[in-house]
Amino acid sequence: MKVRLGGYNIDTKTIRELAGDRYADMTPEIISASYARISRDPRDVGLLRDEARKDVEKARKSNRAIVFGLGHSSIAEHAVFNFDVMGISRLAVESVEHFRLASFTEKSQRYIRLGRDFVVPEEISKAGMKRDFKGLMRELSDAYQIVYESIRALGAEDETAKEDARYLMPLATTAQFGMTVNARELEYMISRLASHPLAELREFASRLYGVAGRIAPSLVKYPDPTEYFKAVPSVRNEIREIAGNKKSSPGGDGPSAILVDVTPDPDTRLAAALIFASTDMGHSESMRRAAKIGKRRRTDLIASTMKTMKPHDSVWREFENVRLLYEVIVSSSCFAQLKRHRMATIITQDYLPSLGISIPDSVRKAGQVGLLREVASTSGRVYRKISSRVEKARDYALLNAHRRRVLFEINLRELYHFSRLRSDIHAQWEIRQLSDMMCDLAAEMIPSGSILLCGKDSFDQRKKDLFG
Numbered sequence: 001m002k003v004r005l006g007g008y009n010i011d012t013k014t015i016r017e018l019a020g021d022r023y024a025d026m027t028p029e030i031i032s033a034s035y036a037r038i039s040r041d042p043r044d045v046g047l048l049r050d051e052a053r054k055d056v057e058k059a060r061k062s063n064r065a066i067v068f069g070l071g072h073s074s075i076a077e078h079a080v081f082n083f084d085v086m087g088i089s090r091l092a093v094e095s096v097e098h099f100r101l102a103s104f105t106e107k108s109q110r111y112i113r114l115g116r117d118f119v120v121p122e123e124i125s126k127a128g129m130k131r132d133f134k135g136l137m138r139e140l141s142d143a144y145q146i147v148y149e150s151i152r153a154l155g156a157e158d159e160t161a162k163e164d165a166r167y168l169m170p171l172a173t174t175a176q177f178g179m180t181v182n183a184r185e186l187e188y189m190i191s192r193l194a195s196h197p198l199a200e201l202r203e204f205a206s207r208l209y210g211v212a213g214r215i216a217p218s219l220v221k222y223p224d225p226t227e228y229f230k231a232v233p234s235v236r237n238e239i240r241e242i243a244g245n246k247k248s249s250p251g252g253d254g255p256s257a258i259l260v261d262v263t264p265d266p267d268t269r270l271a272a273a274l275i276f277a278s279t280d281m282g283h284s285e286s287m288r289r290a291a292k293i294g295k296r297r298r299t300d301l302i303a304s305t306m307k308t309m310k311p312h313d314s315v316w317r318e319f320e321n322v323r324l325l326y327e328v329i330v331s332s333s334c335f336a337q338l339k340r341h342r343m344a345t346i347i348t349q350d351y352l353p354s355l356g357i358s359i360p361d362s363v364r365k366a367g368q369v370g371l372l373r374e375v376a377s378t379s380g381r382v383y384r385k386i387s388s389r390v391e392k393a394r395d396y397a398l399l400n401a402h403r404r405r406v407l408f409e410i411n412l413r414e415l416y417h418f419s420r421l422r423s424d425i426h427a428q429w430e431i432r433q434l435s436d437m438m439c440d441l442a443a444e445m446i447p448s449g450s451i452l453l454c455g456k457d458s459f460d461q462r463k464k465d466l467f468g
């Protein structure tokens, strides 16, 4: 066996320093080109890479032929980029982090005290609403500072004050994030965002292409908006017309969750998957055995996979055979965290001011619910005004406290991972409440499969209760 390092990502400054005059030739296309030839050329991949390095244009030609000509698209996944992104709104970040095959690390509004940095969207300036919008932004950041100070005055930690005062901040607040993405996903991201109704996202797509199209033209080849993606808003309107629409009634002031659907007979399905993988029986026979052994032995069978488990271990892949579909209502603050779970299928509605706002306990204790409601109401007025002129840009005026409905589909294996992080004591309060609700609902329907569904902090105790 031989394992050799073929390449790895290093920062651009170092590449520039090392490459000198050859900087323009530095491209991850070399890696893709050499791997692309592995399937048809018996020579050592190191030699294939040397060839690609010697003649970059030839390597590009080969990439184009293999990735786009033959449709062997996964070749483009071997080229990876890191992007520093600054000065983009939180609202736009939601659409960027929609892409599941990329990695993100974002400035946390939980750990950083916010100032007056926000985006003024092109649509709002063009609609002559800049003054209203900036007035709202000023009002919100003043209110944020007041609420932050009031929570601190109660003796709360700085982190709690920042974590909860941010519920008053708008979705136009600027963010900063690092993104690592391969060329295949990047091309898809660019094309989709270039077709987006918001100018900010179209600009983002164009900036991404400005960089990636220069460095890896053979792998990011179709960056243009498409009629298919551009049609999405009008198709949604058609769907609304066909289905009709009904005003939503306000929820409470915290998160809520309903378990809409779950794999039928989930414990048996899970036990059957474990039997299937551990024996020579087909799936039907495994189902019959799983049903026949009864509830207690099914629980023992499932529990046996967890005997040596530690809080950071994931449950076995067989748990993925059980799927759960939740309908949840969460604030934008909570959604910012929820959307980061890339193994889930997340379908969102628009933010609906009629769903009310989420109210942190500390804001209540600090006597600032009135101020939160007041700024939410101003934000609602500006939202409606923007909506009447340029509907697509209205969400910039909403707060982190505003809410939306989300369909969240997740398999049981990923729900374990989710609960470890989000039902844990270190998790932010709203997503912790949500995670606890989701786990309780799962436990009702999947009593055996959910035996160790809990946060990292309660794992040891739960395991002790289970195994002694």
Ligand SMILES: Cc1cc2nc3c(=O)[nH]c(=O)nc-3n(C[C@H](O)[C@H](O)[C@H](O)COP(=O)(O)OP(=O)(O)OC[C@H]3O[C@@H](n4cnc5c(N)ncnc54)[C@H](O)[C@@H]3O)c2cc1C
Residues within 6 Å of the ligand: 101, 102, 103, 104, 105, 106, 107, 108, 340, 341, 342, 343, 344, 414, 417, 421, 422, 426, 427
């Ligand atoms: C206490 C806490 C604080 C946080 N603070 C911040 C913060 O300040 N800034 C910030 O940006 N985020 C923050 N996060 C979010 C965090 O970084 C994750 O994005 C989020 O928890 C989702 O977890 P995940 O990536 O493990 O899950 P998922 O995306 O649901 O993935 C599930 C699992 O699949 C695997 N997986 C998925 N994608 C990949 C991949 N590309 N490569 C390898 N394995 C993969 C991993 O095993 C992963 O655990 C915080 C999270 C917590 C719990």
